[in-house]
Amino acid sequence: MKFIVAIVKPSKLDAVREALQGMGVAGMTVTEVRGFGRQGGHKEIYRGAEYEVHFVPKIRIEIAVGADIADRAIEAIRDSAGDGRIGDGKVFVLDLEQAVRIRTGEASAGAL
Amino acid sequence: MTVSKPTRGWRRMALALGIAAPVAAFAPPALAEVSAESQYIFNTFSFLIHGVLVMFMAAGFAMLESGLVRKKNTAAICLKNIALYSLAGLMFYLIGYTIMYPGDGGWIVNGIFGNLDLFYDPSAAETALIAAGDKATPEQLKAVVDSGYSVPSDWFFQMVFVATAASIVSGTVAERIKIWPFLIFVVVLTAIIYPIQASWVWGGGWLDAMGFSDFAGSTLVHSTGGWAALAGAILLGSRKGKYTADGKVTPMPGANLPLATLGTFILWFGWFGFNGGSQLALGSAADAAAMSIVYVNTNVAAAAGVVIAMLVTQMRYGKIDLTMALNGAIGGLVAITAGPDVDAHWKAIVVGGIGGGLVVFAVPMFDKFRIDDVVGALSAHLVAGIWGTLAVGIFGGGSFFTQLIGAVAIGIFVFVASFIVWYILKATVGIRADEESEMNGLDIAEVGMEAYPEFGQAS
Ligand SMILES: Nc1ncnc2c1ncn2[C@@H]1O[C@H](COP(=O)(O)OP(=O)(O)O)[C@@H](O)[C@H]1O
Numbered sequence: 001m002k003f004i005v006a007i008v009k010p011s012k013l014d015a016v017r018e019a020l021q022g023m024g025v026a027g028m029t030v031t032e033v034r035g036f037g038r039q040g041g042h043k044e045i046y047r048g049a050e051y052e053v054h055f056v057p058k059i060r061i062e063i064a065v066g067a068d069i070a071d072r073a074i075e076a077i078r079d080s081a082g083d084g085r086i087g088d089g090k091v092f093v094l095d096l097e098q099a100v101r102i103r104t105g106e107a108s109a110g111a112l
Numbered sequence: 113m114t115v116s117k118p119t120r121g122w123r124r125m126a127l128a129l130g131i132a133a134p135v136a137a138f139a140p141p142a143l144a145e146v147s148a149e150s151q152y153i154f155n156t157f158s159f160l161i162h163g164v165l166v167m168f169m170a171a172g173f174a175m176l177e178s179g180l181v182r183k184k185n186t187a188a189i190c191l192k193n194i195a196l197y198s199l200a201g202l203m204f205y206l207i208g209y210t211i212m213y214p215g216d217g218g219w220i221v222n223g224i225f226g227n228l229d230l231f232y233d234p235s236a237a238e239t240a241l242i243a244a245g246d247k248a249t250p251e252q253l254k255a256v257v258d259s260g261y262s263v264p265s266d267w268f269f270q271m272v273f274v275a276t277a278a279s280i281v282s283g284t285v286a287e288r289i290k291i292w293p294f295l296i297f298v299v300v301l302t303a304i305i306y307p308i309q310a311s312w313v314w315g316g317g318w319l320d321a322m323g324f325s326d327f328a329g330s331t332l333v334h335s336t337g338g339w340a341a342l343a344g345a346i347l348l349g350s351r352k353g354k355y356t357a358d359g360k361v362t363p364m365p366g367a368n369l370p371l372a373t374l375g376t377f378i379l380w381f382g383w384f385g386f387n388g389g390s391q392l393a394l395g396s397a398a399d400a401a402a403m404s405i406v407y408v409n410t411n412v413a414a415a416a417g418v419v420i421a422m423l424v425t426q427m428r429y430g431k432i433d434l435t436m437a438l439n440g441a442i443g444g445l446v447a448i449t450a451g452p453d454v455d456a457h458w459k460a461i462v463v464g465g466i467g468g469g470l471v472v473f474a475v476p477m478f479d480k481f482r483i484d485d486v487v488g489a490l491s492a493h494l495v496a497g498i499w500g501t502l503a504v505g506i507f508g509g510g511s512f513f514t515q516l517i518g519a520v521a522i523g524i525f526v527f528v529a530s531f532i533v534w535y536i537l538k539a540t541v542g543i544r545a546d547e548e549s550e551m552n553g554l555d556i557a558e559v560g561m562e563a564y565p566e567f568g569q570a571s
Binding site for chain 1: 360361362363364365425428429430431433435436472475476479488
């Protein structure tokens with residue numbers, strides 16, 4: 001099993017969800033996050049004083065998938081979240097040791 | 113104590129209409145005369161309905177301030193606002209009213225310090241009349257009606273103004289002041305400081321005798337609140353991290369601009385009560401006409417304040433600052449408050465527009481002096497209030513010199529008195545929350561609850 005963490009632009013969340021659901025990913029968790037990368041922040045003005053906003057809003061997507069579909073999932077995220085512009089985001093992939101469905105106690109792939 | 117005290121506006125109205133009686137009667141010979149009882153009803157109605165509008169300004173201040181503080185101080189600012197409104201009402205009943213309106217011959221120091229008639233009951237004559245029921249004598253009814261308006265309605269209308277002055281202080285000292293010492297200051301401000309200076313003008317004191325004119329309180333309410341806030345802000349110091357060692361300003365953006373916008377609209381709405389009701393009478397065609405003019409002037413002044421603030425921020429910063437546009441509305445409203453009866457609407461636009469523009473320049477100016485004003489109350493209420501008071505002298509509502517004397521005299525009195533009270537509080541109980549409380553937010557440190565506790569248990 002693989003654990004995929006993707007950081008994407010907030011406006012791309014729906015497209016990513018659609019793409020992942022379409023290829024058979026059975027669930028996902030999302031959080032509103034802020035981050036910086038090469039895109040950096042931007043300047044804002046509040047009551048006459050300029051200040052730098054270092055972190056830009058992003059969406060963090062977490063999905064646990066079987067190892068067999070991990071590569072296709074990553075492809076789906078790239079296709080749906082990418083604009084080809086800086087700030088599009090990143091995908092991190094981790095090995096996943098265990099998963100358990102709380103309701104039934106099913107473990108491993110059956111829990112996904 | 114007599115009830116036929118000089119109330120603000122009566123004098124001006126009587127002079128304008130060429131009559132000496134305290135109740136204005138506008139009766140061109142061709143029209144039927146308005147009966148004294150009808151006048152009593154309409155005047156009372158005006159006090160009550162406009163007083164309620166001004167009362168709602170307390171909600172406006174609460175929302176404006178809630179929007180402009182950071183999330184972690186929201187519950188504390190809400191608590192301060194409802195507490196100060198309540199304390200102001202009780203203090204004005206307990207002490208304030210008779211200091212402010214000592215009546216003819218009631219002064220302890222003539223024209224300077226009013227009466228100390230504790231627990232003065234403004235409703236005595238009305239209560240007696242109602243208690244008498246069917247047995248009320250015509251004389252008894254006449255005594256009530258002849259005062260021109262229900263005395264408790266006037267009491268109510270004056271009380272809500274005191275609360276406004278206290279609200280102004282709350283915003284400036286937000287995010288770092290301890291709540292109880294703040295409330296003690298509010299008690300002194302509303303029981304003593306505000307009523308003394310207000311008696312000088314609206315109570316018929318020495319500034320009134322000089323001809324100083326402040327229709328609804330650019331100086332008496334708004335600058336007074338501003339001076340009290342300034343003294344507090346100086347002794348309190350700035351929020352931690354607001355100014356860097358090399359003189360830069362670290363913005364601490366407000367948490368909720370929709371709330372700040374709602375608060376500004378509520379204040380604008382309430383201001384029709386503030387200025388319109390300060391006509392103090394609705395018992396004649398002349399009063400109804402004058403009041404309508406006041407409404408129009410109040411509205412165009414606020415609108416001009418917003419537009420000028422928008423234009424100035426666009427030119428200075430390349431963007432339109434919403435919070436400044438909101439402050440611009442308040443600046444315009446405060447500026448016109450000394451003379452909303454000005455004789456041409458274009459003059460109201462000029463007065464309000466300059467008021468709004470001044471705010472945009474005053475905000476960074478106070479920052480330069482490292483005076484940390486969280487919501488811009490010093491700029492919108494103090495600076496625009498002084499401007500509005502002087503504008504009366506410029507646009508034909510009185511002598512410029514007299515207006516200047518009034519603004520300066522009240523400024524010195526309120527600032528010094530407030531400074532002393534803040535200083536004593538600082539030296540005894542302390543006024544500033546400790547560093548950890550300030551970092552964690554006053555909601556947890558002082559109120560023990562969060563304004564938005566959705567995370568975890570509470571959801
Ligand atoms: N090394 C990293 N670790 C964790 N998150 C990162 C990392 N690099 C980028 N991110 C996240 O990805 C977002 C987009 O990265 P960015 O470098 O701005 O654009 P791009 O990936 O298109 O070059 C960032 O805002 C941040 O949330």
